[in-house]
Amino acid sequence: MTFTSCRRVPVGRLLAIVTGAVLTGMVALLAAPLGAGTAAAQPPIRLGDQVVDAAGVLAPGDGQRIQRAIDDLDADRGIQMWVVFVDDFGGLTPVEWIRRTVDLSDLGSRDVVLAAATAGGPDAGRLAVTDPIDGLTDDELRSITEDTLLPGLSKQRWVDTAVDAVTEVDDAADDDSRTGLIVGAVLAVLAVLIVLGIGLALLIRRRRGRSVGATASGTPTPAAESSNALTVDELADEPLGVLDAWSLEVLTATDDVVTTSADELDLAVEEFGVAATAPFSRALADAQQTLTASFAARHRLDRAPDVAEAERRGVLTQIITSCSDADALLDAQAPAFDRLRDLSTDADVRLGSLRDRVAQTTARIADGERLLVDLAARRGGTAPSFIADNIRLTREHMQFAEDSLVEGADAVTEPSEARGQAVAALRAAEGALCAADTLLDAVDSVCRTSARAGTGLPGLIAAVRAEVAAARRESADGVLDAEIDAAQKALDVADTLRDTDPLLAFGDLADADADLAAALDRLRGAPADHPRSAELVRNALETAEARTQAAADFVVARRGAIGARARILLSRAQQLGGGAVAAAESAPDRALVTARRASRVAAEALAAAEADVAAAGIDSAAVLAGILVDSIVRDEVTVGAARPAPRGFTAGGRSPASFGGSSTVGRIGTGERV
Secondary structure (H helix, E strand, O other): OOOOOOOOOOHHHHHHHHHHHHHHHOOOOOEOOOOOOOOOOOOOOOOOOOEEEOOOOOOOOHHHHHHHHHHHHHHHHOOEEEEEEEOOOOOOOHHHHHHHHHHHHOOOOOEEEEEEEOOOOOOOEEEEOEOOEOOEOHHHHHHHHHHHHHHHHHOOOHHHHHHHHHHHHHHHOOHHHOOOOOHHHHHHHHHHHHHOOOOOOOEEEOOOOOOOOEOOOOOEOHHHOOOOEEEHHHHHHOOHHHHHHHHHHHHHHHHHHHHHHHHHHHHHHHHHOOOOOHHHHHHHHHHHHHHHHHHHHHHHHHOOOOOOHHHHHHHHHHHHHHHHHHHHHHHHHHHHHHHHOOOOOOHHHHHHHHHHHHHHHHHHHHHHHHHHHHHHHHOOOOOOOOOOOHHHHHHHHHHHHHHHHHHHHHHOOOOHHHHHHHHHHHHHHHHHHHHHHHHHHHHHHHHHHHHHHHHHHHHHHHHHHHHHHHHHHHOOOOOOHHHHHHHHHHHHHHHHHOOOOHHHHHHHHHHHHHHHHHHHHHHHOOOOOOOOHHHHHHHHHHHHHHHHHHHHHHHHHOOOOOOHHHHHHHHHHHHHHHHHHHHOOOOHHHHHHHHHHHHHHHHHHHHHHHHHHHHHOOOOHHHHOOOEEEOOOOOOOEEOOOEEOOOOOOEOOEEEOOOOOOOOOOHHHHOOOO
């Protein structure tokens, strides 16, 4: 099981994320001096969660607050941090206790452990790592420990101290350790330009609104204003609220053009081969990488509302400029792409090929409908909300494709001036077929994963029952009551849903299983020979993939209505999923934690996306799927003997989308792709 299918469109995006996760994991960490200690009265533990309160000092909600800071550090620097509160170190030095905990936990190369002994004392806490991290020096770790960690622990400010320490690790780490925030590098470049007297002439193009110059909530966006460009100086002078809105807009617009470009590039590769399309593939890969980093930067801001205004302004500016650069990169490739994929050449042959594809996709509808009806019947008559209307939308797309092909057939018989109509018809039909296939693939995916969950659920139920029995035997003092109760409730739900919704039952039970297994390991003081370790990781990865895939399919197929928040969360879930896959063999404990986080974030992404679609109320399936995009039609001009210049094709003011950036994606509507 891998995450390579998490987002079918575009295919290359997740590959880039997974590759980045693997490369990030290869960077080395800073070594802390390790001291000797005596036998431990309270032994080191295997870390299953990133926040462990073995001392019982955290109140409800405190752990989530620390986890948010840890997530920010991960998004910003690619550093995994583990925070552990214990009563004391059992006679060991803090560093020795951490070293043994690291050995038991099989942590990776970019992990930092904060251990705090709540009993107090001059050596009550320590930060330690096992290998070098770029820019995080011994002196910096010592400074954080002496100036922040120990004073805070002495005042019993457990949560604030942990959050402050995590934040200071983030600040201390070298910018080169992560591409999520590259503001420092950008400011350095701009400083050089000033010194050289070149000035700040970089233009930031404003994008047109997605439909009427408005955000998903309907609020007019700055992009709807008349000005077309800003210098970096002018951008920096904008109010913070304006920059915030712009950053969300450019993330959404860039994600849209990247997805559309990937769609048509796939067709070009199929038609012309890898070598001929290599320049476009490189441009798209660069744009995808920039977009992923920008999503990560925005995610960090969203999780840190109290960040200083100067830092927030710098990050927002970087998101806008980076996405603008990625957008311009795709725009620059559009003319060459059109020369390679000249749709007006042999248009009649292309139309015939698309008719064959329409027939093939139409034949899939009956099977997809049967699967959906069967799934709904098992669930008491209701299909999952995120695929419930997939068949209806598919039929609308197929009707749109058929109508477009009829228009295209009429256009090819007209004089050459009308060939833009044929090009528009071809791209409209291609887009509709792609959207229909995505919708049908989503139904297939949910039904397939549901069946797989149903097959695996009886074995998981049996394993968790055995784990619950073991926990009850070993937890005579009730220390595991919370985990046992949660696992028992999940078992009860699984028994109820095993025939109706095995996918939901499997995911929830796998979560409770992992929590109980981690609690048992903490109780035992060291990981026993855990024969179910691989199973726990596999279950978590399968659950994460299913949830991330569902969110990705929903977002791609309805991107015309999806706002930035759902996309940011989806990108984060994909990044976490890729990291979990990369760590599955070498660091299964970390893979388990990361996969479970991916599941949670993917569920948030899907919920946000469904809310966006409900609020948008878009009636046209073609607009909902991003097949038709905004297009500004040029004013009619006269050429030569006063004959009108050919207009492009539009449908209700919208154009079929093409490979390119925001200035060229709707070029069919302006007559620029004929």
